[in-house]
């Protein structure tokens with residue numbers, strides 16, 4: 001089986017746009033297992049957090065700072081994600097955290113315009129040499145609140161962030177000017193598609209008014225030379241144990257089997 005391997009042209013596009021969409025980052029069976037596991041594990045996660053948008057709609061997330069031997073952790077460590085990140089960021093990378101994002105049908109809330117570095121700046125990360133890989137667990141469409149990005153916005157530097165209705169978001173006046181100059185792209189994806197995006201890329205997602213859930217997992221990375229200058233709620237540098245791509249399917253099958261046995 002051959003897995004995604006970054007090409008020079010894709011690196012150039014990432015540098016220009018601040019994101020790279022990789023359809024089929026996961027093979028079909030991996031995407032299927034990730035969906036099944038998420039349904040069982042995340043729906044019953046007692047540590048699940050909720051966030052509210054400006055209208056008070058709830059969006060849920062299940063966040064981990066640590067890696068273990070489950071499928072999510074293997075997805076962080078596998079070559080097609082970790083080596084790609086290394087090339088995109090031009091440095092050794094480490095796992096900053098990963099989180100499963102859940103927008104339930106009809107009620108799931110929005111994420112306002114922001115840059116991830118808008119938050120991570122506050123964590124003592126001196127440079128925006130950080131990025132994420134979002135992997136779709138369900139399809140994401142305009143109707144269920146897919147990610148929207150502003151191509152090229154990662155080159156504008158860090159925008160001021162303000163607190164609005166309980167969410168920290170990029171300065172709305174500046175965002176309006178940026179969107180009218182650079183335009184906005186909807187990132188509609190199928191299960192298993194991956195989106196690599198820079199920490200200064202301006203992005204948001206709208207509420208889910210459809211009758212389909214929208215789930216994804218976001219794997220966030222920092223670079224070794226950008227080790228935070230202070231302790232905070234995400235980890236500092238430790239080496240990432242990068243594993244072969246085949247491990248994703250192996251760990252997924254193992255986790256699904258053990259979950260299935262535990263409910264019998």
Ligand SMILES: O=C(O)CCC(=O)C(=O)O
Nearest residue numbers: 101111116147203204205
């Ligand atoms: O899951 C989403 O729709 C957006 C999440 C997001 O923007 C973030 O976690 O930075």
